Each structure stands twice: as structure tokens, then as C-alpha cells.
Amino acid sequence: MTLDITSEKRLQGNWNYPTRVQFGIGRIEGLPLACKELNMSRPLLVTDAGLATQPFIAAMMAANAAAGLPTALFSEVKSNPTGANIEAGVREFRKGRHDGVIAVGGGSGLDAGKAIALMSGQARPMWDFEDVGDNWLRVNVAGVAPCIAVPTTAGTGSEVGRAAVIVNETTRSKTIVFHPKLLPQIVIADPGLTKGLPQHITAATGMDAFAHNIEAYCVDAYHPMADGVALEGMRLIRDWLPAAFADGANLVARSHMLVASSMGAAAFQKGLGAVHALAHPLGALYDKHHGLLNAILLPYVLARNKPAIQEKMAHLARCLQLPEISFDGVMQWLLDLRRGLKIPHTLAEIGVPDDDAELIGEMALQDPSAGGNPLSLNAAQYAELFLHAVHGKA
Numbered sequence: 001m002t003l004d005i006t007s008e009k010r011l012q013g014n015w016n017y018p019t020r021v022q023f024g025i026g027r028i029e030g031l032p033l034a035c036k037e038l039n040m041s042r043p044l045l046v047t048d049a050g051l052a053t054q055p056f057i058a059a060m061m062a063a064n065a066a067a068g069l070p071t072a073l074f075s076e077v078k079s080n081p082t083g084a085n086i087e088a089g090v091r092e093f094r095k096g097r098h099d100g101v102i103a104v105g106g107g108s109g110l111d112a113g114k115a116i117a118l119m120s121g122q123a124r125p126m127w128d129f130e131d132v133g134d135n136w137l138r139v140n141v142a143g144v145a146p147c148i149a150v151p152t153t154a155g156t157g158s159e160v161g162r163a164a165v166i167v168n169e170t171t172r173s174k175t176i177v178f179h180p181k182l183l184p185q186i187v188i189a190d191p192g193l194t195k196g197l198p199q200h201i202t203a204a205t206g207m208d209a210f211a212h213n214i215e216a217y218c219v220d221a222y223h224p225m226a227d228g229v230a231l232e233g234m235r236l237i238r239d240w241l242p243a244a245f246a247d248g249a250n251l252v253a254r255s256h257m258l259v260a261s262s263m264g265a266a267a268f269q270k271g272l273g274a275v276h277a278l279a280h281p282l283g284a285l286y287d288k289h290h291g292l293l294n295a296i297l298l299p300y301v302l303a304r305n306k307p308a309i310q311e312k313m314a315h316l317a318r319c320l321q322l323p324e325i326s327f328d329g330v331m332q333w334l335l336d337l338r339r340g341l342k343i344p345h346t347l348a349e350i351g352v353p354d355d356d357a358e359l360i361g362e363m364a365l366q367d368p369s370a371g372g373n374p375l376s377l378n379a380a381q382y383a384e385l386f387l388h389a390v391h392g393k394a
Contacts, residue, residue: 011191011255018160018266021187023259025251028150028190031060031102032067038146038185040100042070044093046113047104048077051152056193057104060150072096074116077105080174080283080290081112082167086126089116093145100146103184106205107156107290110149111164114182117147118164131163131178131368139179149184152193154244154257155205155291157212157265159187167284174280176368189262191255199245203341206241206257208291210234211275211298212264217316218309219271219372226270231319233263238320238337245341271372274301274364278386281363286352295343296350299334300389301373302327304381308374346392354390357383 004010012024022030035043043064051057052075064071074092077085093101093116101120103113119126121143128138149159158164163178197205213233216226236256243253278301279293302309306327313327322329344350361383364370370377377385387393 005256006252008251008255011252019183019187020185021160021189021262023189025190025192025255027188028056028060028193029063031148031150031188032064032069034148034186034188035064035069035100035102036067038100038148040069040146042072042096042098043100043102044072044074044089044096044098044116045102045104046074046077046089046116047109048079048106048112049075050079051075051105051109054196060102060104071102072098077108077112078287079108080167080287081108081115082169083126084169085112086115086119086166090119093120098145100148102148102150104150104152106151106153107158107165110151110156110158111166113149114147114158114184115164115166115177117145118177118179118182120145126166126177127168127175129177129179131176136179139181141181144179144181147184148186148188150188150190150193151258151261153197153201153205154194154254154261155208157209157261157263159184159189159265160262161265165280172284173363174284187262189258191251191258194254194258195249195251197248199248200342202245202248203343204289204291204295205261206237206244207295207298207338207341207343209257209261209264210237210241211294212268212272213237213260214298214316215273215275215372216264216267216270218273218305218312218374220308220374221270221372223270226267229263230267231316233260233267234316235319236260236263242337242340272369273373274304274370274377274382274385276369277364277367277373278360278382278389280367280369281360282347282352285356285360288350288352292343292350293347295338296345296347297389299331299338300385302331302334304377304385305374347390348392352390354387357387360386
């Protein structure tokens with residue numbers, strides 16, 4: 001019997017990849033039980049300021065209270081979370097004598113919640129755990145609080161990631177904090193929580209998920225498992241992102257996109273590339289939406305990497321059943337997809353100036369994501385690539 005992927009009722013599952021995932025519409029009702037399974041008695045719910053007033057946040061807290069789990073709310077989290085946000089969250093965690101974190105939101109709420117859980121019992125500053133070398137070994141594992149992740153956008157996939165991206169205000173850069181214990185113990189992935197997303201957020205987060213999948217696929221390393229996940233993630237996005245954009249209440253489309261988002265984050269354990277190497281400094285310097293930056297940067301980076309990825313793009317075109325089986329076929333489909341989602345074509349259209357090209361080139365070169373790019377680029381080449389994206393130069 002073939003699985004009916006157009007039925008909301010059939011799109012349910014309990015998975016253990018890469019962590020324990022409870023997937024399906026209505027699964028948020030299991031939050032109190034999930035808290036108890038992780039021995040939480042006084043959880044701290046962490047989300048961003050924009051989500052804090054949403055009715056489903058109040059409903060989650062009320063359900064926990066009814067189950068004898070008093071839950072406090074921390075929402076001092078910016079769209080690009082900062083070190084100060086994490087420090088404030090840790091103070092709240094300790095002050096309230098909390099024993100676990102429920103991280104709710106898109107990338108900002110999830111990354112902040114994960115970082116607060118990590119830092120709740122640490123003596124070292126968070127920057128000591130930057131994803132460089134063996135820094136992760138510095139973490140006091142016993143001081144990491146349990147964490148449940150509840151994604152509300154289909155974009156970052158942070159719910160299944162072992163890192164948190166936090167803005168270091170001193171260096172004006174995004175720092176990737178890494179430790180295996182950052183991976184939440186339980187993910188409650190309820191597509192119903194993504195139903196109210198505005199069109200422009202659906203578009204930007206959906207393209208974020210696509211960028212994760214395609215950059216992971218393009219990394220020049222042997223990892224067939226990640227490649228397979230990434231290819232299927234891109235196929236789901238091809239089939240369902242336009243539908244989710246056109247009708248925000250389409251829970252079948254929302255379901256498939258939520259899975260594709262998690263798949264992108266699972267795949268990019270293989271690595272990322274120049275899209276993220278540029279998006280990270282741009283997000284830190286100009287406080288722009290990460291997914292939107294990725295969406296704008298992607299075709300410029302693919303064009304720059306063309307000599308190294310033509311064979312992979314032809315295979316991707318076959319997997320996506322595009323009319324032209326080539327790099328150009330993928331590029332034309334991508335440009336058409338972006339246009340249909342009303343994604344701007346240039347960084348200038350979202351207010352990013354070209355003043356700091358040299359600085360951005362240097363920051364991109366230093367970003368950990370740069371190591372996965374199929375072509376090795378120097379700072380000047382990153383600066384040039386950035387200027388192409390500002391001005392729309394192919």
C-alpha cells in the first residue's frame with residue numbers, strides 16, 4: 001500500500017533520527033508528558049518576543065500548569081539572538097530554580113533556548129565553546145539542562161541541530177556554539193503551530209531550508225547519508241513550498257515543509273558553504289532575517305561555485321524532474337521559485353549597503369561554514385561575491 005502523503009491524518013510519526021521526534025498535527029498536546037519524561041518539574045519556556053503573545057504559548061503554559069508543571073516564560077530574545085539575551089535567560093533560569101528548557105520558535109527561539117540550557121550550569125563564558133577545534137570538550141556536561149524543542153517555522157531545523165548561532169556583540173559577529181548535548185532530547189514537531197505564519201516568513205524560512213539542503217549536498221565530502229537526506233529534502237520543498245506559500249492553512253504542505261526543514265539541519269552535519277559564510281556576518285552587522293539573506297545569496301553563490309558543482313547539479317535536476325538536466329536547469333528553476341515567492345533579487349533591496357565589503361569578505365573567510373564551500377575562496381573573492389549580491393551582478 002502506498003502512503004497517502006496528501007492526508008493530514010497519515011502525516012504522523014515517532015522518529016529517533018537524529019533525536020527523538022514526535023511529529024504530527026496536534027502533537028503539542030504531549031508537551032506535559034514530554035517534560036515529565038525528562039524529569040522537568042519547573043521548566044522555563046524560551047521564545048522570541050514576537051511569539052510570546054501568541055495564543056499557543058499561553059495554551060502550552062496552561063497545559064503544563066494543569067499537569068502540575070509550573071512553567072515560566074522568558075522572551076527577551078532578538079531575531080538574531082545575542083550573548084546578552086543568553087546571559088539574561090540563564091539568570092532567569094537560575095533565579096526561578098528551573099530544571100529544564102522548552103525552546104519554542106524559529107531559529108532565534110530555538111537557538112536561544114538551547115544555549116540557555118547549555119549555559120545554565122557552566123562556569124566558563126559561552127564564547128569558550130565556539131565551534132573551533134576541541135572547544136566543545138570544555139563543557140561541563142553535568143551542567144547542561146534537559147531541553148525540549150518545539151519548532152514554529154519550517155526553516156532553520158535547529159530543533160535537530162547540535163549548535164546554536166549567537167551574536168557576539170563585542171566582535172559584531174555570529175558565533176557558532178557547539179556541543180553534542182545541544183541536541184534537544186525531545187522534539188515536538190507540530191505543523192499546526194506553523195499555520196499562522198505570514199507569507200513572507202513562509203517564503204524566507206522555506207528558502208532557508210532549501211539553502212541548508214543544497215549547501216550540504218554541494219559540500220565536497222563523502223557522506224551518502226547526508227546527500228540522500230538533502231536530495232529528498234529539496235524534492236519536498238519543490239513540491240510543497242509553493243503550496244504552503246499560496247495557502248498558509250494548507251496543513252499537508254506545512255507538514256512536508258516542517259520535515260524538509262529538519263532534514264536540512266540533519267544533512268548539514270556534512271557542512272555548509274559560502275551562502276552561510278556570508279549570511280552570518282550580514283545578519284550580525286545588519287540584523288537581517290537569516291533565511292531571507294540565504295534566499296538572496298544562494299544563486300550568486302551557486303554561480304560562483306559552478307565549475308565545482310556542475311555534475312551534482314545535473315543529478316539534482318534529475319531528482320527534481322526538471323525539464324533541463326543541467327546546472328542551468330537548476331538555476332532557472334531556483335530563480336523562478338524565488339520570483340514566485342516574492343524573494344528580492346538583491347541585498348540592496350532589503351537595505352544592505354556595499355560599504356563594508358572588505359570587512360564582510362574577511363568575516364566570511366573566518367566563518368566555520370566557509371570550510372565546506374566546494375571552491376576555496378579568499379577574502380577578496382568573498383567581498384566580490386557579496387558585492388554581486390548587493391548589486392545583482394551575475
